[in-house]
Amino acid sequence: MPDPLLSVHDLACARGERLLFKGMGFGLEQGQLLLVQGGNGQGKTSLLRLLTGLARPEAGEVRWRGESIRRVSEAYHAEMCYLGHANGVKDDLNPVENLRFADGLHGRAFDQKRAVDTLERLGLSRCLDLPCRVLSFGQRRRVALAALLLAGATLWILDEPLTGLDVHAVALMEGLIRDHLKAGGMVVATTHQALNLEGVTVQRLLVGNVAIPDLA
């Protein structure tokens, strides 16, 4: 049987001298969502950073299309987009410029109209020409989401994507995730908040040993 698109084999992760988890394994196919759950300090963020390839595992490996992401990191990064705690939004640039540089760094041609459309869809039509410094935390998060949408990646790795978002934005985010999965995308996300994702099969992964009530 071939490996799933994204697969994790016997993964172990340590922070300092403390082993967070070991022997972890799962696979994720197109159209699937993996919700990573667990208490604070149990290694959710560490797992996501291992999946992106930013951190290196203590043992085991992460594979993309059956190959270790260390070996195919460039191809993998072209198909993966990560949104961490920090937004990766430059305060000195306005939202459109932020998207332009994000496109440039990922080797994509910048489509101004599409970028503006996306920002407007995310409710940022009134602050397109303002430096991000003056935007609120939630608005900056939306700029980061716009970059995520424009990246056109297959795999989204989202670390607490709902933090700092208001009710409308959460609903919007849920819609974005649903659309992405329907279009054949994949999502790995951590969240403390409940997600309303009807019609989506959700895989759950518990990191650490603290049980968490159902959130989705």
Place this chain on the structure above:
Amino acid sequence: MNLYTYASPANFYHLAGKLIPWFAWGAGLLTVWGLYISFFLAPTDFQQSEAYRIIFIHVPAAWMSMFIYLVMAFWGAIGLAFNTRLSFMMARALAPTGALFTFIALWTGALWGKPMWGAWWVWDARLTSELILLFLYVGIIALWAAIDDVKRGDRAGSLLTLIGAINVPIIYFSVKWWNTLHQGSSINLTKAPSMAAIMLQGMLVMAIAAWLYTIAVALVRVRRIILERERQTDWAKAILEAE
């Protein structure tokens, strides 16, 4: 991962424990022998009189300072290439002793230079590179001290050691060349005085003693580092309880 089992910290901890006394006693005995040669067998130098007896520690210390740095770079490169934990620990265990020998080489160099050239310090290639080497050691130790995360510290320190290892020869030759152009400092340090065989022998004995001492000290230090990092494992817990 064969390499991994051979370089297992648990095995190494016990092996090091057995080896340390041998190296320590060897270092002690050779030092006594070396000192006997240096002060009682080696004749008075006709040019430098008795002051030359400083070289019996100066030269071995200078050799060790550079040799230890190269060994650290070697362990760092092995660690970066094969991800072996023990090699990083070895690199860390060697650094303080390397810095110590660098300091000794500088100190004794100054005390030798004053009666020989009439100056505590001259900016010649060897002294200057030794000084820069001390800065490099201090920088590496400071970097380790500043990074709390063990894995990051190991790798960052090794990368710095490597770039320093590339740079030290460049510094040596640049200073040497710089000196040949500056006519003002006419002291010629490169001309080695003809050395009696017994003097060379004394230096070699002292160098081997310093080498054994370094190994003994580094092993003690690496044992402490191993215990600290492995304290969650059963074997380390057993050792701590037994004490």
Place this chain on the structure above:
Amino acid sequence: MEWASWSDFWHMAGYGLYVWGSYAVTAACILVEVILLKRAGTDTRRRLKRMQQWEEQ
């Protein structure tokens, strides 16, 4: 033997300060390193033991 007497030995033909200054500082450095090493060893073991006791509770 090079030395006629002990005072000759300490005098080092007028270079006593330099020669003995070198050897004394080297000996002191090594002594300090060994003492620090011993102390760090016992400190570490005591600390690790204490942490172990604490974790077992």
Place this chain on the structure above:
Amino acid sequence: MHRFLLAVLRRDLTLAARRRGDWLIAQFFFVMVASLFPLGVGPEPEMLARIGPGVLWVAATLASLLSLSRLFADDHHDGSLEHMVLSPEPTVLLVLGKSIAHWLIYGIPVLLIAPVLGIQFNLSWDAILVLELSLLLGTPILSLLGGVGAALTLGLRGGGVLLTLLILPLYVPALIFGAGAVDGVMTGTGAEAHLSLLGAFMMLSLMIAPWIAAAALRVSLE
């Protein structure tokens, strides 16, 4: 590949243009350090000409360190550094791009200011010309090696001071060849040998430093 490099450059230059204060500080520092020396050693023209090349080179080195601690820190702070490392292009290109951008922002102004300071130090026109050439070859070394230090000390407490401690020893050859070239032309021994060695050191730094800095950056982001 070169498109990625250009994208990094354009991004960093735009950001620098938005925050002019940051890099002007380094240039003022350069001017101030160089101006303090005549006050300290006295105004005799011969003496100033004698120490001028070394002083200007040391001041340029210190000024580069002042601006280097920010090379990755701001991008690390707002998360964009992770995004850039996770781009499909190799990290070594990112580091190279950022080092070149640093040189354009810090090195070019140093090149423009140095002749003025050279006049203050009573350097001859020949000496000033060689000073410019040596800085042209030497300041990229500072940006390249500094990238290693900035990557190693990323996010550490007291990172700026630590960066200085780590990187200054590595700068020594650049300092010797750079100041030596100007000295050479003043004492009549010629500057070509110094300049070609400086160029060789620059090429070596260009070939080695970005790789080590990229490795250090990945280590620091883990």
